[in-house]
Amino acid sequence: MSSAVTTIAPPKELHLRADMTIATRNRWAMADLADGMHLWRLAWALGWLDIRLRYRGSMLGPFWLTISTGVMVAALGVLYSTLFKIELKEYLPFLALSQVLWGFLAALVSEACGVFTDAEGVIRSVRMPFFVFSMRGLIRNAIVLGHNIVVIVVVFAIFRMWPHPGSLMALPGLLLWAIDALALTLLLGGFCARFRDIQPIVNSIMQIAFFMTPVIWKPNQLSASGIANLAFNPFYDLLEIVRGPILGSDIAVTTWIGACVYSVALCAISWAFFVRARGRIAFWV
Amino acid sequence: MTSRALIEVKNLSVLFPLYHGSSRSLKKMVVAAASGRLAQDQQQRVVVRALTDINVHLESGDRLGLVGSNGAGKTTLLRVLAGIYEPVLGSLRVRGSLNALLDPNLGMNMELTGRENILLRGLYNGLPRSALPRLEEDVAEFAELSDFLDLPVRIYSAGMVVRLGFALATAIKPQILLMDEWFLAGDAVFMEKARMRLEEMVRGADILVLSSHQNEIVRQWCSRVLWLDQGKVLADGPADEVLNRYTGSIPHHPADALV
Numbered sequence: 001m002s003s004a005v006t007t008i009a010p011p012k013e014l015h016l017r018a019d020m021t022i023a024t025r026n027r028w029a030m031a032d033l034a035d036g037m038h039l040w041r042l043a044w045a046l047g048w049l050d051i052r053l054r055y056r057g058s059m060l061g062p063f064w065l066t067i068s069t070g071v072m073v074a075a076l077g078v079l080y081s082t083l084f085k086i087e088l089k090e091y092l093p094f095l096a097l098s099q100v101l102w103g104f105l106a107a108l109v110s111e112a113c114g115v116f117t118d119a120e121g122v123i124r125s126v127r128m129p130f131f132v133f134s135m136r137g138l139i140r141n142a143i144v145l146g147h148n149i150v151v152i153v154v155v156f157a158i159f160r161m162w163p164h165p166g167s168l169m170a171l172p173g174l175l176l177w178a179i180d181a182l183a184l185t186l187l188l189g190g191f192c193a194r195f196r197d198i199q200p201i202v203n204s205i206m207q208i209a210f211f212m213t214p215v216i217w218k219p220n221q222l223s224a225s226g227i228a229n230l231a232f233n234p235f236y237d238l239l240e241i242v243r244g245p246i247l248g249s250d251i252a253v254t255t256w257i258g259a260c261v262y263s264v265a266l267c268a269i270s271w272a273f274f275v276r277a278r279g280r281i282a283f284w285v
Numbered sequence: 286m287t288s289r290a291l292i293e294v295k296n297l298s299v300l301f302p303l304y305h306g307s308s309r310s311l312k313k314m315v316v317a318a319a320s321g322r323l324a325q326d327q328q329q330r331v332v333v334r335a336l337t338d339i340n341v342h343l344e345s346g347d348r349l350g351l352v353g354s355n356g357a358g359k360t361t362l363l364r365v366l367a368g369i370y371e372p373v374l375g376s377l378r379v380r381g382s383l384n385a386l387l388d389p390n391l392g393m394n395m396e397l398t399g400r401e402n403i404l405l406r407g408l409y410n411g412l413p414r415s416a417l418p419r420l421e422e423d424v425a426e427f428a429e430l431s432d433f434l435d436l437p438v439r440i441y442s443a444g445m446v447v448r449l450g451f452a453l454a455t456a457i458k459p460q461i462l463l464m465d466e467w468f469l470a471g472d473a474v475f476m477e478k479a480r481m482r483l484e485e486m487v488r489g490a491d492i493l494v495l496s497s498h499q500n501e502i503v504r505q506w507c508s509r510v511l512w513l514d515q516g517k518v519l520a521d522g523p524a525d526e527v528l529n530r531y532t533g534s535i536p537h538h539p540a541d542a543l544v
């Protein structure tokens with residue numbers, strides 16, 4: 001018979017109880033992460049698929065984003081360098097880098113809310129590690145970031161700013177971003193599935209954070225007390241650990257400490273939530 | 286096959302709190318209707334009792350049919366067995382590889398080509414890279430889409446989508462096979478071929494759990510039947526015995542008329 005079915009499903013073992021202890025729930029949450037990482041090729045394929053679908057039928061595809069980011073950086077750069085009375089040569093590379101990095105952070109936080117609800121159909125028809133959808137969200141936004149890096153490269157080339165070895169210090173920062181992004185998608189993804197009115201709140205918070213964080217303005221434009229207050233802005237510390245090394249500016253040890261403290265707090269909250277909520281997400285989406 | 290397949294469900298209940306509706310007006314409705322199905326949990330939320338105190342023990346060789354009227358809880362029970370809805374009360378133990386045919390278009394994407402969809406399904410199932418060419422060949426052969434396989438599913442006819450969905454769903458051979466009723470739809474010529482493939486898969490599985498409104502299919506494929514009503518087990522026993530009682534109790538079964 002030609003229709004012989006030969007592909008065999010991988011074996012599984014499942015033992016679920018309603019009254020699981022926290023230790024057991026913790027084990028299930030860890031298993032979710034481990035199984036999810038095992039399916040990294042699926043997460044990768046889904047991340048790319050999201051990008052392809054978003055730009056389907058358009059000739060330039062995701063490079064439309066590069067172009068719009070480029071135009072925005074150029075326009076804002078000319079405007080704000082005169083407003084702030086900073087030389088274009090000094091301001092534009094800063095703005096290009098900040099704008100692209102912030103674009104990544106803002107989109108990631110906003111899309112974190114939908115990682116599970118967007119995958120409702122799959123979640124309801126097959127048991128699948130939730131971590132896969134977290135990775136998918138991160139990968140999708142990393143791909144967009146990859147396209148936008150072109151803007152940074154072009155601006156830096158125009159102003160003859162060449163990469164220096166110190167830029168490599170941005171890599172640990174990016175790694176921390178990836179970990180935070182996964183923690184945040186697990187937390188916000190679950191939370192927004194349960195409470196549907198969180199998404200608009202998150203969007204307004206990001207809007208406010210954009211103005212409160214030195215993205216288009218420079219921290220040294222602030223008074224001393226203003227700079228001191230920046231320590232309470234998690235976005236500032238996190239942005240600075242990646243932006244600082246690339247621009248070649250020194251970053252204070254306190255910035256790194258701040259970034260780590262905020263990240264540990266985020267991961268702890270996210271994990272505590274995920275351990276409890278994992279078994280309920282399928283009911284919420 | 287490494288170990289023997291097993292399904293063990295003990296005192297299982299599943300409640301759906303109604304999260305996203307307006308629960309205040311629903312509470313009024315509950316008081317008014319006083320239906321046994323809606324209730325409140327400890328946190329005073331309105332909940333639907335989808336399953337109440339279910340006990341099932343299945344071992345290799347068991348073929349269980351689920352019958353019951355619309356909303357009896359058949360699909361919900363299949364989702365619980367698949368590990369999608371975790372028990373709200375009670376426990377669930379499943380041993381063996383599992384394939385749940387719940388959604389005919391699981392993970393299928395209309396913008397991708399047939400071939401890309403096949404590979405994506407392979408990834409969903411966590412198959413190793415080495416298993417993908419075999420999967421592709423198998424699905425392509427069964428779905429008979431020939432040149433269309435390299436075109437986006439968006440431009441397929443409805444029947445072609447059904448064929449691809451069916452071929453994908455039945456391409457992976459499990460120890461435990463869970464089937465909801467959707468697979469019984471399709472045109473006549475394809476149905477015959479599909480039936481053959483399904484029967485082969487059913488024969489190959491150690492445990493089958495099938496939900497259907499078509500009693501003849503249940504009688505043909507299942508040795509044991511679980512009759513659900515309002516989320517509770519009304520009867521559990523040999524297929525003929527339970528089915529006779531079931532059809533006897535509801536002479537004009539509305540769902541039968543629909544099929």
Ligand SMILES: Nc1ncnc2c1ncn2[C@@H]1O[C@H](COP(=O)(O)OP(=O)(O)OP(=O)(O)O)[C@@H](O)[C@H]1O
Nearest residue numbers: 301333334335353354355356357358359360361362
């Ligand atoms: N996600 C959900 N949220 C709230 N209630 C739900 C949900 N899913 C199912 N239910 C409820 O659970 C009950 C059982 O539904 P289920 O889909 O299991 O029935 P079924 O036996 O498969 O019915 P059918 O024969 O119509 O397919 C129904 O009352 C339904 O309203």
Ligand SMILES: [Mg+2]
Nearest residue numbers: 359360361465
């Ligand atoms: Mg159903």
